[in-house]
Amino acid sequence: MPDARMEEFMARIERGDKIEAHDWMPEDYRLLLLRLIHMHAVSEIMGAYPEKEWVPKAPTLRRKMSLAAKVQDEIGHGQLLLRVAEDLAAPLGRHRVDLMDDVITGRVKFHNVFHMEAPTWADAGIIGWLVDGAAIITQTALLDCSYAPYARVLKRICAEESFHMQHGESIILSLAEGEPWQREMLQEALNRWWEAILFFFGPPVVTDAARRMMEYRIRSRTNEELRQKFLTRYVPRIRAVGLEIPDSALRYDDEAGLWRYTEPDWERLSRMVRDNTGPKSQERISLRRRAHQDQAWVREALLRARAAAAV
Amino acid sequence: MAMTQMEKEPAQELNANTSYDVYEIFVQASDLDPHVHVGSLLAPSPEWALQLARENFLRRAQAVSVWAVRRGDVHGTPDDPDWFAREFDRKYRDVSGYADNARRWKRFKAQAMHIDDVIADVRKE
Numbered sequence: 001m002p003d004a005r006m007e008e009f010m011a012r013i014e015r016g017d018k019i020e021a022h023d024w025m026p027e028d029y030r031l032l033l034l035r036l037i038h039m040h041a042v043s044e045i046m047g048a049y050p051e052k053e054w055v056p057k058a059p060t061l062r063r064k065m066s067l068a069a070k071v072q073d074e075i076g077h078g079q080l081l082l083r084v085a086e087d088l089a090a091p092l093g094r095h096r097v098d099l100m101d102d103v104i105t106g107r108v109k110f111h112n113v114f115h116m117e118a119p120t121w122a123d124a125g126i127i128g129w130l131v132d133g134a135a136i137i138t139q140t141a142l143l144d145c146s147y148a149p150y151a152r153v154l155k156r157i158c159a160e161e162s163f164h165m166q167h168g169e170s171i172i173l174s175l176a177e178g179e180p181w182q183r184e185m186l187q188e189a190l191n192r193w194w195e196a197i198l199f200f201f202g203p204p205v206v207t208d209a210a211r212r213m214m215e216y217r218i219r220s221r222t223n224e225e226l227r228q229k230f231l232t233r234y235v236p237r238i239r240a241v242g243l244e245i246p247d248s249a250l251r252y253d254d255e256a257g258l259w260r261y262t263e264p265d266w267e268r269l270s271r272m273v274r275d276n277t278g279p280k281s282q283e284r285i286s287l288r289r290r291a292h293q294d295q296a297w298v299r300e301a302l303l304r305a306r307a308a309a310a311v
Numbered sequence: 312m313a314m315t316q317m318e319k320e321p322a323q324e325l326n327a328n329t330s331y332d333v334y335e336i337f338v339q340a341s342d343l344d345p346h347v348h349v350g351s352l353l354a355p356s357p358e359w360a361l362q363l364a365r366e367n368f369l370r371r372a373q374a375v376s377v378w379a380v381r382r383g384d385v386h387g388t389p390d391d392p393d394w395f396a397r398e399f400d401r402k403y404r405d406v407s408g409y410a411d412n413a414r415r416w417k418r419f420k421a422q423a424m425h426i427d428d429v430i431a432d433v434r435k436e
């Protein structure tokens with residue numbers, strides 16, 4: 001029997017209507033969105049870890065300030081996105097504390113790039129330039145999302161990402177203009193990150209969940225389309241600053257109008273994300289756990305202060 | 312940090328029976344915009360506040376949603392410029408603090424990237 005509510009919902013989606021938190025929505029839509037936004041939120045927070053390692057070691061005061069500002073933005077993005085996720089999770093009886101506990105228990109994944117090491121200042125540069133660059137492409141592709149609360153938050157996030165973009169370019173330019181050892185350090189960082197960045201966009205196969213997200217107009221681009229956009233924008237710039245992309249198979253196929261590249265090791269990198277077995281996964285999760293536990297008394301004290309004030 | 316309650320006002324019960332309340336009105340112009348404060352009005356109930364908001368603020372402007380919030384429920388910052396003080400220049404947080412990127416890219420015969428180009432590019436078929 002066709003569900004009238006479902007039909008009306010799909011008619012709204014097809015008209016280009018936006019859905020709000022209090023609107024009726026199919027369970028499937030809610031769960032797909034929640035999984036996407038929960039992972040996005042947690043990735044913003046876990047994404048701050050590799051960069052914050054560099055705040056105390058940044059080469060100049062200005063770099064230290066801009067890196068600290070960027071880390072602050074990423075945590076802020078996590079906060080905005082968690083609120084959106086919470087409104088979706090509430091009818092399922094799950095709240096902020098559950099969404100954050102999921103990081104510690106491994107029930108929610110975060111992006112592969114944030115499981116990696118950032119051993120040199122050039123890694124901080126590559127993260128700012130290319131990891132943010134890749135994330136900006138995936139986030140701009142969601143600006144037209146059918147779920148309005150997510151689309152509104154993404155608009156704010158993208159406005160702040162415009163600074164991250166300049167910040168990343170600025171670090172890269174300084175290293176590329178620098179001494180041979182600085183350019184070498186940059187090249188080595190690129191070598192470390194390239195495969196992970198290609199993986200970041202996800203496998204080229206359109207999974208069943210991805211197809212449904214497109215039907216619901218949660219997203220409108222496939223992983224491969226976004227990876228191609230990234231390559232078109234960044235390959236020429238990477239080469240312009242004198243870097244060599246560590247993939248001898250990388251070339252633009254004029255006939256097909258597509259970039260050809262060596263596929264990342266999907267199996268190995270997916271396992272790393274799924275099981276949290278990247279070089280830094282466990283260390284960062286335990287930092288997160290410690291932060292969560294060490295600050296429990298603050299959260300509790302604030303509640304007690306409120307209760308005391310109410311008396 | 313002390314917040315000011317917008318209304319340092321008469322007891323609620325008295326208010327409910329004898330006078331209208333002030334409602335602050337927030338209008339959302341489109342689904343992708345935030346609600347923006349446009350002004351306030353007097354109304355006997357939230358329902359009336361919304362009706363009157365439509366008459367007062369939407370005679371021309373288009374909107375998709377209106378919020379009416381009783382003034383007493385609005386918490387504002389203290390009337391103190393120091394609350395917004397900035398310890399130093401924050402250009403390093405802004406795109407404008409990186410204006411030299413464009414010139415530096417030119418040396419490498421490439422162009423600086425801007426987020427609006429990326430947005431347009433990703434939307435393009």
Ligand SMILES: [Fe+2]
Binds near residue numbers: 073074077157
């Ligand atoms: Fe972010």
Ligand SMILES: [Fe+2]
Binds near residue numbers: 074132161164
């Ligand atoms: Fe960012």
